[in-house]
Structures are given as C-alpha cells and as structure tokens.
Amino acid sequence: MQTSNNYNRSRYRLGIWFTAPAVIVLLIVLAYPIIASLVLSFLKVRFGGDGLTFAWHGVTNYTDLFTNQLFREALFRSVYFTVVEVAAVIFLALSVALMLNHPLGRSAFYRVVLLVPWALSPVANAVLWKWIYNANYGILNQSLIGLGLIKENIIWLGTPWLALNMILIADVWKAVPFIALLMLAGLQNIPSYLYKAARLDGANAWQQFVHVTLPGLKTTLVISVVLQSIWALKVFDLIYVLTKGSPADSTVLLNYLSWRETFSNLDVGYGAAIANVLFILMFMLALVYIRALRPRQTAQRDG
Amino acid sequence: MNTNRNVRLSRRDFLKLAGVGTAGLALSNYLAACAPAGSNTLNVLVPAAPDPAPPGVGQFSLDAFEQWKKDNGFEVAYEAPPWPQLHDKMAANFAAGQYVHDIIYMSGWVPEFADYLIDFTNDLPADLIADLPASSFSTLTWGGKRLGVIFTLSLLTMFYNTEMLEGIGVKEAPKTWDDLKGVAKELTGGGKYGWVLNYGAPEGIGGVASYWMCFLQQAGGKLYGDDGMPAFNNAAGVDSLQFMVDLMEFTDPGSLSYVGINDATNVFSAGQAAMMMNWPFMWKPANDPASSKVVGKVGSAILPAGPAGSASIDGTDAYTITKLSPNPEGARKLIEFYLDAEVQKRQVIDTGWLPIRLSVLNDPEVQAAAPNAATVLEQAQHPYDSYVTPDYNAVTTAIGVEIQKALAGTQSAQDAITTASDLVTEIVKKRG
The missing domain is CATH 1.10.3720.10 (MetI-like)
Structure with a gap:
C-alpha cells in the first residue's frame, strides 16, 4: 500500500514537471497580458519619450467609460x-x-x-466583401440591377x-x-x-x-x-x-x-x-x- | 507480445533535457537578435509603394541606392507595411521604449511623437536646406525643434476630367466655390457625378476632417486661435461645411462609404466622376492606360477659391530620426541620399511623387513628366495648414464624425460645427 502511494506521488510530481513548461508559457502569453491590461486600465498612460509614463488614475477610466x-x-x-x-x-x-x-x-x-x-x-475576406459592396462597381449592386430588383446603386456601407x-x-x-x-x-x-x-x-x-x-x-x-x-x-x-x-x-x-x-x-x-x-x-x-x-x-x- | 516499453526518466534526466532545451532557445534568440541590428545596418520604417516610399521600396534610383550602401558601408533594412498600419507600428515600438528603427516616415504625427525624435536638420548641408521651401518645416516643428524633413511636395490640388468639362463648354477648372458647384451640377446625371472624394474615414490626413480643413481655410477660417483653443465655431466653419453639404447633391453618393483615397481615385479614373481633389501622385496613375480610362484627359488646377481665396492642406510626408537610433549620423546621411537632386528627380519621374527640392521642381524635365508640379507650386502660394497637434487623430476623429453626420443629412452644418468645437475643446483641455 505504501509502495503504491509513493508510486502515485512520484507520478504526480513527474506530471507537474512535464506540465510546468506549458503552464509557464500560458502564464506568459495569457495571464501576463490579462493582468497587465487590468493594471493599465487603472493608470493614466502617456507617451513620454522613453517608452511610456504611468500615473495612478483610479477608476476614472471606467467612470469615463460608462458616462461616454x-x-x-x-x-x-x-x-x-x-x-x-x-x-x-x-x-x-x-x-x-x-x-x-x-x-x-x-x-x-x-x-x-x-x-x-x-x-x-480575415483581411482577404474583408477585401473581398469591400469589392462586393462597392457602391459603383460591386457585384451586389450589379446583380440586383441585372435582376431588376433595384433601379439605382445602393450605398451599402453609406x-x-x-x-x-x-x-x-x-x-x-x-x-x-x-x-x-x-x-x-x-x-x-x-x-x-x-x-x-x-x-x-x-x-x-x-x-x-x-x-x-x-x-x-x-x-x-x-x-x-x-x-x-x-x-x-x-x-x-x-x-x-x-x-x-x-x-x-x-x-x-x-x-x-x-x-x-x-x-x-x-x-x-x-x-x-x-x-x-x-x-x-x-x-x-x-x-x-x-x-x-x-x-x-x-x-x-x-x- | 508486449511491445510497450517503460521509459524511466529521473528528475536529473528531466532537468538535463530542460537545460538543453533552454540553452537551445537562448542561442536561437541570441542569433536572431544579433542578425538585424548590426551596427552597419540602418532600420527604416516607411510605407509600401505606391504610397511615397524611398529607393529600394519604390522602384527608382535602385543602382544609386546600391552604390550609396557600398560607398557608405551600410546595409538598409526596410520595414514597409501598408500606409494605414504605420501609425500603429510606430506607436507600439515607441511604447516599448526600445530601439527598433533609425529612420521613420511620418505623416502628421511629428507633434504626437516629438519626444521620441531628434532634431538633425541643422546638420544637413546648407545648400540642401536652402533648396527646400521654408514652409515645409512648419508641420515638423514642435517645441522649437525641427524634427524631420519633408521629401515630397504633397498638397491637395484639383484634378478634373477635361473631356467632361469641355462637353458642357467649360475650358478650364472651376475657380470659385460657385463655379465648382455649377459645373458639378451640370455634370451630374446618367450614372456620372460632378465630384467624388473619400468621406468614409473621419480621421488623419486624408480623412474627411482634413478635407474640410481645406474648405475652412478657403472660407477664411482656422482650426485654432492664438490661445490654442478651437476657433472654428463661426461663420467660416459653418459656411465651409455647408458648402460640402451643398456639393453632396452632385457628389458620388458612394463617397460616404469610401474609406481610402484609392476608392475615390478609381471612380475618377474610370471616368465616372468629373472632379476631385487629390495628392500629386494622382497624375501618374490617372494617365496610365493600365489603370485609367481617362488617359490624356486629366487636368490639374489649384483648389477653387472660397470667400478668402484658395487653400489646401499639406500631406506632411517626412523622414525623421529616432532618439534611440544608435547611428543617427548614418541615418542622416541616408536621408541626405533620399533628398539628393538626382534621386528626387527619379522619384517624380518613376513614381509620380513630386520632389520637395525647389531646383528639381523647376527642372524642365520634371515639369514635362509631371505637368501638375507647377500647379502644386502655385497651390503652395496659398495657405495649406494641416493643423497637426499631438492629438491630431483624436481631434480629426471628433470633427470627422460630426461632418459625416452633416454630409449624410442627419444634422445641420451649424449643429455639426458646434458639437465638433465642444468635443475638440475637451480634447485640447485634456492635452494639458
């Protein structure tokens, strides 16, 4: 019984070692930006010539937000x-x-x-739709006019x-x-x-x-x-x-x-x-x- | 038969593996970091062609560029994203507070990033400075320092379809607001329009707010008073916007949805619109049979006069040197090369972007290749303030959105100007 417990404990520890690199990477690429973003939202950030300058701003950004x-x-x-x-x-x-x-x-x-x-x-998709919706040359207007459904170009994005x-x-x-x-x-x-x-x-x-x-x-x-x-x-x-x-x-x-x-x-x-x-x-x-x-x-x- | 094999991995083995992996990563990172930032490499951030780009990105003076690198012992590493991505890139780089580029192209952003740039213009050769319009430094001067040098004379001027105007018996471009409205009215109909422009994006140079600034100055107005506060909530501000609103009846309605100048240029080049204002580069593509149906039918003139005369805005295309550049001397030499008379000449002949050097602008070969050069020089005799400030994007977004509402007919010109003035006042106060 004791041997089985030791075996499980060592398996568990080894598991931690194996998962540690992935956890560290996740902390760097996910947790750090999330925490940094949270901290930034309570600061007044200015472009100051040597990177950024920071000053405590309390909840002002959030109060500004909800009154905007x-x-x-x-x-x-x-x-x-x-x-x-x-x-x-x-x-x-x-x-x-x-x-x-x-x-x-x-x-x-x-x-x-x-x-x-x-x-x-995503950008190729957006450019494709930009041409489809183009007010003058877009295939959408041309098709609808061709089918007799509309008489004039529609400004889809206007x-x-x-x-x-x-x-x-x-x-x-x-x-x-x-x-x-x-x-x-x-x-x-x-x-x-x-x-x-x-x-x-x-x-x-x-x-x-x-x-x-x-x-x-x-x-x-x-x-x-x-x-x-x-x-x-x-x-x-x-x-x-x-x-x-x-x-x-x-x-x-x-x-x-x-x-x-x-x-x-x-x-x-x-x-x-x-x-x-x-x-x-x-x-x-x-x-x-x-x-x-x-x-x-x-x-x-x-x- | 059991084919499974138990692999025993001790803690020591695991640490050895991790150590080897970490060392490998560190080595590859070290090599990657060393490669691009050698002391003889100048890193340059510019827009991709067809926006104004230097030799090596734009296809001109390539042999001279190779020779310059050989003679001066420099490599030049370009980063050339599409123009709309430039501001984001430089903002992210400056925010990091680390050296990334030696030379950066700027368009109206010098006041915004003034703290990150150096004043190098006093070290430029005297004959070069003397050959540049003194006014070209106005949008690059902030806090008493000249933080860059313009490399192309880029003012908005009028382009018109000579065939369409002649079709209604008009031999030359409209000279006043009334002329413009009258000609636009006559040419609108049958799927064609008198006027086209990209009003879809509110902000920045080339956004709808910057276009209104042309009309504002033509009406005798200005954006800011001597105290630095907004000074456009008056007759000039309202009249200038009312003129744009009145012109909408004869404007391609798609203009409200065009977010880039190329969207509007395409309409003009297809012969669908008779007139527009545009940057000088327009001359070349509009006369290129591969991209235009109006080849040989393009006229160029200064912008029509409002109550106070003609006026424009400056594209402010400039090269600047960053404060963190390890080699500002080399960067300055490269900018001098970009402004070399022969390079400037090839710039206009091969790409359509005008030079900034007065001697090159007046060169007969240049004037033959770019007949609109004389027009731009004439336009430069009139006001062309772009009103750039550190918060230019925020200011132009606030104004541009209100202008769009007026152009769409959802609010009056007076209301739009009043609201815009209030919003800009808030922004200026925040600047502190």
Whole structure:
C-alpha cells in the first residue's frame, strides 16, 4: 500500500514537471497580458519619450467609460451584432449540416467547398466583401440591377444601420462553415436506431427533427452558440477594412473602439478599460462553454 | 507480445533535457537578435509603394541606392507595411521604449511623437536646406525643434476630367466655390457625378476632417486661435461645411462609404466622376492606360477659391530620426541620399511623387513628366495648414464624425460645427 502511494506521488510530481513548461508559457502569453491590461486600465498612460509614463488614475477610466455615449452605443451595437449573428449562423449552419448529413450531400466535395470561406484569411475576406459592396462597381449592386430588383446603386456601407448589417452578413458568411462542420459531427453522433425507433412510432420528419435531432445536438448547439458569441464580440478586421467605424461611428463596436482609443488616440489606459469590459463578457461566455462541456466528460468517466 | 516499453526518466534526466532545451532557445534568440541590428545596418520604417516610399521600396534610383550602401558601408533594412498600419507600428515600438528603427516616415504625427525624435536638420548641408521651401518645416516643428524633413511636395490640388468639362463648354477648372458647384451640377446625371472624394474615414490626413480643413481655410477660417483653443465655431466653419453639404447633391453618393483615397481615385479614373481633389501622385496613375480610362484627359488646377481665396492642406510626408537610433549620423546621411537632386528627380519621374527640392521642381524635365508640379507650386502660394497637434487623430476623429453626420443629412452644418468645437475643446483641455 505504501509502495503504491509513493508510486502515485512520484507520478504526480513527474506530471507537474512535464506540465510546468506549458503552464509557464500560458502564464506568459495569457495571464501576463490579462493582468497587465487590468493594471493599465487603472493608470493614466502617456507617451513620454522613453517608452511610456504611468500615473495612478483610479477608476476614472471606467467612470469615463460608462458616462461616454459612444461607449454605450458601441456596447449596444456589439450586443445586437452578437445576438443577430449567433441566431443567423446557428440557423444557417444547422441547415447546411442537415443537408450535408443527407445521403445526397455526403460527397467530400461539398465539405471542401464549404470550408473555403472559413479558410480565407480575415483581411482577404474583408477585401473581398469591400469589392462586393462597392457602391459603383460591386457585384451586389450589379446583380440586383441585372435582376431588376433595384433601379439605382445602393450605398451599402453609406448609411448607419445598413452598414452595420452588411458587415454582419459578411461575418456570418465566414462563420457558417466551421459551425456547420461542428454540427455535422454532432449529427453523425446521433445513433441511427433512434430515428428508426421514431419512424416505427410513426414520427414524421419534423417530429424526428424536434424530438431526436435537436435533443441529440443539445451540447453541440450550446458550444456553437458560446463559441460564435465570443467570435462575434471580437469582430475587428471587417470593420477596419470596410468602414473604419463609419459612417458617423455607426459601425464602431467594442473591439474597434478599444483599438481606436489605444493605437489611434494613444489613450492606452482608457483603451485597456474597454478591452477589459469585452474580456469580462467573453469570460462569462467561456464559463458557460466550460459548463456545457462538463456533463459529457462526467458521462464518459462514469461510462 | 508486449511491445510497450517503460521509459524511466529521473528528475536529473528531466532537468538535463530542460537545460538543453533552454540553452537551445537562448542561442536561437541570441542569433536572431544579433542578425538585424548590426551596427552597419540602418532600420527604416516607411510605407509600401505606391504610397511615397524611398529607393529600394519604390522602384527608382535602385543602382544609386546600391552604390550609396557600398560607398557608405551600410546595409538598409526596410520595414514597409501598408500606409494605414504605420501609425500603429510606430506607436507600439515607441511604447516599448526600445530601439527598433533609425529612420521613420511620418505623416502628421511629428507633434504626437516629438519626444521620441531628434532634431538633425541643422546638420544637413546648407545648400540642401536652402533648396527646400521654408514652409515645409512648419508641420515638423514642435517645441522649437525641427524634427524631420519633408521629401515630397504633397498638397491637395484639383484634378478634373477635361473631356467632361469641355462637353458642357467649360475650358478650364472651376475657380470659385460657385463655379465648382455649377459645373458639378451640370455634370451630374446618367450614372456620372460632378465630384467624388473619400468621406468614409473621419480621421488623419486624408480623412474627411482634413478635407474640410481645406474648405475652412478657403472660407477664411482656422482650426485654432492664438490661445490654442478651437476657433472654428463661426461663420467660416459653418459656411465651409455647408458648402460640402451643398456639393453632396452632385457628389458620388458612394463617397460616404469610401474609406481610402484609392476608392475615390478609381471612380475618377474610370471616368465616372468629373472632379476631385487629390495628392500629386494622382497624375501618374490617372494617365496610365493600365489603370485609367481617362488617359490624356486629366487636368490639374489649384483648389477653387472660397470667400478668402484658395487653400489646401499639406500631406506632411517626412523622414525623421529616432532618439534611440544608435547611428543617427548614418541615418542622416541616408536621408541626405533620399533628398539628393538626382534621386528626387527619379522619384517624380518613376513614381509620380513630386520632389520637395525647389531646383528639381523647376527642372524642365520634371515639369514635362509631371505637368501638375507647377500647379502644386502655385497651390503652395496659398495657405495649406494641416493643423497637426499631438492629438491630431483624436481631434480629426471628433470633427470627422460630426461632418459625416452633416454630409449624410442627419444634422445641420451649424449643429455639426458646434458639437465638433465642444468635443475638440475637451480634447485640447485634456492635452494639458
């Protein structure tokens, strides 16, 4: 018994040694920036000729933040963007996954084609959409005019809510493939005998979807919602390339506002405070994500 | 048969492995750190072409550049990101407080980063200084120090489609605001527009706020008073914005969504818009058959006069030397090479970016290659203040957003100017 305890203890110690490098790397690349960002948000940071100069600023950056109308608007727009994007992505991704799971859609070709938007680099994706939305030469206007749906060019990125929603569409296009593949994997994990049993009980296609498919996809759906919420909250590339926050700040979302205050206006402490608000939102979503994964791990251990 | 083998790893073995790994990492880092920062290497941060770039990034004077490096014993390591990334890069580098570059291209950011730059202009040859417009140092002077040297005369001037104007019987460019509005009105229709510009980005030089500064000065106004506080909430400020609003009726509506000058330039070069204001480089691409449908139909003129006459803004494209440069002497010599008369001549002939040296600007060969050079020189006879300050980005963002609302018709010019003035007042007070 004593030998077994010693053996386990030495295995445990060796495990710590092996995991130590990874933990140290994580502390450097994750924990340090998070803590530094938190500290910066309580400081007044100035560009002083020899790097930066720091002065204690208390909670002023945060009080400034919550009394600033642009921040409140950016927060609202970020929430709107996230909610609508998540709903759209989940709906489209589930539809695509169901089609790919159908015997006619199981060719690898469809999966490769599906991956193209996801595989594009974010900036290349943004430039692509910039040309699609171009007011004079964009394929979107040309197509709609060709189909007789509109008579004049529409300035897709020229009016506030329209510009925000066009960015949203571009982001949805890029996000759907990954979530669709995630859902496809979830669909393929649902045992086929459940569908057979449902059919024997006389369930039609819709009833099978509601009572077999959706419950079987529950964990996948939660994970998809959480991951997509995090990705939607941190959208930046599309705004930077397509609108630079315009027109009239109507496409300024939290991440873009944080960048603008930090790197353009050089108000590092204030920019860090915005980033921290975003971090807290994402952290809460990450907790939901971890919780969503937990039952499955427990089930595996029990099994 | 059991094919599993137990590998015993003692604590000592583990530490040995970790030691070897750490030593390997340290060695590779040391080698990587040593390579680019040798004492005979000058590190230079400039924009990628087609923005104004030096020999080696821009395709001109390449043989002379190789010869200069050989004669002076220097290697030159360029970092040339796209123009919009420059400010972020230099801000991050300066914030780190460590040497990264010897020479940095600046465009309106000298006051913002003044503490990180050195005054080297007194060490430039006297004949070179005498050949530069004295006014070119105004946007580079902060705290009594001249912290850089302009290398291209880059003022906004008017470009127009001669064929479209002649089509309505107009032989020369509009000279006044009323002329501009009248011509733009006549040329708007059938999918074509009288005017185009990129109003999509609010901030910085080339943002909508900086364009309004041209009209502001044409109206006789100025951004700041002698006390350093905003001085544009008056008739000149409102009239200048009202003129932009009035012109919107004859402006490509896409202008509100164009975030870069190239977006607007493409519309002009496709023959879809008759007039625009642009930087001098425009002449070359607009007359290049590979990229333009208006070759040979491009006219150049000074900007139309408002109540107080013509006025423009300065692009302030300059080279500066950083305080942490281990080799400021070598950096200065390289800048002298960039400003060499022959290099300046090739700069305009091969890239379209005008020289700054007056002798080169007046060179007949240069004027033949860039007929707009004379226009820019004439524009320089009128005011062209860009009003750069340490918080230029914040100021222009605040003004630009309000201007965009007025151009989109969601608020009046008066309201936009009043709000912008209040916001800039707050920013200036914060500057302290």
